[in-house]
Amino acid sequence: MKILIKNGTVIIDGCRRIENGAVLVDDQKIVGVYKDYQNIDCDRAIDVQNHYIMPGFIETHTHGDLGFDFNNCQMSDIYKISDALLDEGVTCFMASLTCENHEYMLNLLDEYEKCNVHNLLGVHLEGPFLSQEMPGVMKIESLMLPQIDIFDEYLQHCSKIKSMTIAPELDHALELIQHGHNKGIVMNIGHSNASASQVMEAQSYGAKGITHLYNAMSQHLHRNPGVVTGAFLSDLYCELIVDKFHIHEDVIQATYRAIGKNRIVLICDANPCKGLKDGIYEFSGKEIEIIDGKARVKETGRIAGSTLRLNQACRHMREICGCSMEDVVQMVTVNPAQMYGLNKGKIEVGYDGDIVVVNDQFDVLAVVNDGEIQKMSL
Structure with missing residues (x-):
């Protein structure tokens, strides 16, 4: 299932971010990282409402x-x-x-x-x-x-x-x-x-x-x-x-x-x-x-x-x-x-599809783990 996590600040790693960005996960992997995410084909879209999109902890x-x-x-x-x-x-x-x-x-x-x-x-x-x-x-x-x-x-x-x-x-x-x-x-x-x-x-x-x-x-x-x-x-x-x-x-x-x-x-x-x-x-x-x-x-x-x-x-x-x-x-x-030595820890194409959505207090709002939605409170 293709999951698009969109409309949030994507914290790619320890240095980079994308404001109002999106991440596409498919078949347990990250397959897209976007600034312009209009018309992206997906099975499920998660609107994170301007919160933070991060790699799974x-x-x-x-x-x-x-x-x-x-x-x-x-x-x-x-x-x-x-x-x-x-x-x-x-x-x-x-x-x-x-x-x-x-x-x-x-x-x-x-x-x-x-x-x-x-x-x-x-x-x-x-x-x-x-x-x-x-x-x-x-x-x-x-x-x-x-x-x-x-x-x-x-x-x-x-x-x-x-x-x-x-x-x-x-x-x-x-x-x-x-x-x-x-x-x-x-x-x-x-x-x-x-x-x-x-x-x-x-x-x-x-x-x-x-x-x-x-x-x-x-x-x-x-x-x-x-x-x-x-x-x-x-x-x-x-x-x-x-x-x-x-x-x-x-x-x-x-x-x-x-x-x-x-x-x-x-x-x-x-x-x-x-x-x-x-x-x-x-x-x-x-x-x-x-x-x-x-x-x-x-x-x-x-x-x-x-x-x-x-x-x-x-x-x-x-x-x-x-x-x-x-x-x-x-x-x-x-x-x-x-x-x-893990293929994790960054939001990059080819990395494992582990994503967490948090607010500025690090309250967990959503979790995509191994390419599947596991937690959702948005």
């Missing part, structure tokens, strides 16, 4: 939704997560898995190998090769030193593995980063007590990004520069949780000024309780309490992921930094698509 780091945890939910529940994410403009996502014991993880990866949810980009392994000094909410008993044979065993069980978070200061981590990079896996630095120089060395071995910058890592200290300093010095992509809770607004603004829109990747790092009311829940083997949408481990008070929606992260970024709509699109679609 890409969520590369989330642990679940609506009480469904990627570590233990049924594969059929991932359809429910996928549908819920459409409400926030997310047209594709990664399933981030927290650390488990080896046998459990292999069985879990076997399940993901059989998963055929079309919006699922793949699996992100957040560990187990992480620093015991920076575990966050990870199960410390499941952390281990990097081992290439274990990593290869993961890949043998699941071809859908697309990324891994690893602490580069650990013994044999650099060899594993290089090994993973050469196999096409995006290797990200996180849950790490590395120095800035170790971050730079990891980049030279093939590391591509920083997992949730500032959280669960060594900081930017003037006599002891850590992962955060390394992020500033490097060319790595940097995930950012912009929920006004994980990171102070001044630091978000400083980060935007320091590293710019071309390296920030907006994420939610949502815990599985996102979308549920305040209360007591379980995540990564710990009892967490959500109060006013803020999640903490009940016993320690440690932050336990977010309940953030990705369209909210976009709105917050614009409010805090005063950046343009194009800048936000760069951070929520272009950068993650480039990072993971």
Whole structure:
């Protein structure tokens, strides 16, 4: 079906826009981008009433939704997560898995190998090769030193593995980063007590990004520069949780000024309780309490992921930094698509037919996903 999304400001990518433009989607692909869209042949036209037409949002780091945890939910529940994410403009996502014991993880990866949810980009392994000094909410008993044979065993069980978070200061981590990079896996630095120089060395071995910058890592200290300093010095992509809770607004603004829109990747790092009311829940083997949408481990008070929606992260970024709509699109679609080598993230002929329509507050008004209308409130 040919769908024409018209009469809106088309944000093509992080630099370009077309005022009063239109986009034509057919057979799951973008087949036309127009300034003059009169007499365009289509089966369905969506008049977006002068709102914004953008590429579908890409969520590369989330642990679940609506009480469904990627570590233990049924594969059929991932359809429910996928549908819920459409409400926030997310047209594709990664399933981030927290650390488990080896046998459990292999069985879990076997399940993901059989998963055929079309919006699922793949699996992100957040560990187990992480620093015991920076575990966050990870199960410390499941952390281990990097081992290439274990990593290869993961890949043998699941071809859908697309990324891994690893602490580069650990013994044999650099060899594993290089090994993973050469196999096409995006290797990200996180849950790490590395120095800035170790971050730079990891980049030279093939590391591509920083997992949730500032959280669960060594900081930017003037006599002891850590992962955060390394992020500033490097060319790595940097995930950012912009929920006004994980990171102070001044630091978000400083980060935007320091590293710019071309390296920030907006994420939610949502815990599985996102979308549920305040209360007591379980995540990564710990009892967490959500109060006013803020999640903490009940016993320690440690932050336990977010309940953030990705369209909210976009709105917050614009409010805090005063950046343009194009800048936000760069951070929520272009950068993650480039990072993971996806045919997505821009409104260009030949790109996947994932389109989201939003107002200036990033409220989602319509979603065209994989060439089909999935959400409509215009």
